[in-house]
Amino acid sequence: MTESVLRTGAEKRRFSIDMRALSPFIALLVLVIAGALINPDFLTTSNLLNVVTRSAFIAIIAVGATFVIAGGGLDLSVGSMAALTAGVMILTLNNLGGGDLGTLAIGMLVAIALSATCGLANGLIVTFGRIEPFIVTLGTMGIFRSLVIWLAAGGTITMRNFDLREMYRPVYFGSIFGIPIPIIAFLVVAAIGALILYRTSFGRHVVALGSNEDVARYSGVPIWRVRTLTYIIQGICVGIAVLVYVPRLGSATPTTGLLWELQAITAVVIGGTALRGGIGRVWGTVVGAVILELVANIMVLSNFVSEFLVGAVQGAIIIIAMLVQRSVHRGR
């Protein structure tokens, strides 16, 4: 098994990479055409921009998840981590009380520092504790979620300073040259992610670690450090997603980020990253996140799906999109 994995990696890579990397984009194209046929309003600029903007949180988180999963790990705690980070960030802003840029900057720094620390904790427990990442992050998922419920006393944490809220609001709702800021944010995050994963030795170590840990260890890859770093990157990505999330509604509730982990993992897999590790596709992941949000949008815009059946049709579309991808891939 080990050998076959390596051979696929080494010999077939150049040949198959184009189609595999391209197939999420083809699935996206098919969905857009389907959406346009179902409702002409689908193709309006404002609708498409709304959908892509909305997918920003999951896309940014999923870029981090691409690292973790490509390295053979898994992080189930990202949704709870996002809720906790958003809650603590808003509480910090409220306690500082100011309505100026400095206050906002401190709040943002706190958010990134907290989420990076959460990621570091996940990484250290996985590596030094030698526990399955599934169990570790399932545990921290519960811990982070409970902490945010406790901080909110079951209610809502809301930004209290009106001026600050108005100043921060454009980070979600504003745009530069007609492109909404969240879209720019996730494109930048994805570009940096792609650069790290494809162009640095650390990126190659992550992939090596995911395809075969033993071989990677014998080849001198610093396994523990690389693995812990993937979880820290995941944490930082969650922090960036929160920076874009908070200005939207200006609040965090105990249901914030519920099931985001599942959406992030789905986006990563739709994008062509192998769930068992060893292959990572950052741009595919971003497209995967957009596909997920598009499917939900098409459901609401369609007139013929009963609201009771939306979930079933959504599930079917995702499976069909994956089948289309596979057949395109196999056709080569």
Place this chain on the structure above:
Amino acid sequence: MKATVLKIAMAAGLMAGVATGAMAQQKNVTIGVSIPAATHGWTGGVVYHAQETAKQLEKTYPGLKVVVKTSPDGASQANALDDLTSQKVDALVVLPFNSDELTNPVREIKKRGTFITVVDRGLKDASIQDIYVAGNNPEFGRVAGKYFVDNLKQGNVVVFRGIPTVIDEERVTNFEKALEGSGVKVIDKQYANWNRDDAFKVMQDYLAKHPKIDAVWASDDDMALGVMEAIRQGKREDIKFVLGGAGMKDMVKKVMDGDKMIPADVSYPPSMIATAMVVTAANFYTSAPMRGTYVLNAQLITKDNAKEHYFPNSPF
């Protein structure tokens, strides 16, 4: 209204305390309260009101002990009930997670002679309870529907559903029944899971899909907040108002301040747990008959009565 119930019951309790002063002091009663943990806004309100009422009642009736236990899901609530009974409670006030799972555990406790008060979600076997305090979900939908008929008279309305449950179904079917024969038309319905983010997304999609929407029944205050943000972003002038529900303090405040987009709200008070606890305590400390079913009305909160529904210290 429940505030009034609370006051009446408190007054009754105080008078009884005065009348039977010496006796009441000797009477030791323990009431166990089992409620869901604060996993979303409404249950957060339940926990807050349960704890506040526990403090008040212990002050009012010397000798009374109130133990409040919260549980994150149905199975742990069953365990919590076991723990409570091992502490020998005289009465149990329970807001069950779900009817099926908790009917039997509560029946077991009843068999030991414990006084049972059930709140909000009923058990499968109504003979178990001595007192039942319920919110009124069909009425919740009816009151909202009537508000649209009276105030909009005619136009297009989009509807937000919660999580697919009996509660949601009762609310929505009765809302639509109340609209029958009027000029108000429901042009779209979608689930948004009583969640702010989901409601924001669905509202964006509604705005893309429907060129003219006259009003929105968000059916829940959390969802209403998401809806408002989407309307603001879309800069749509055709929507006259948004009606939420439950009585979240932020929304009641908006009604109180005369916000044009939020002219009213429909109550579904988490403080119904307080009503149940007060009535249960009164059963032990007064001679007034307390057994029976109490249905709290879903009230229309408007600018005139918003003050009675505003609890600035509650987390919800």
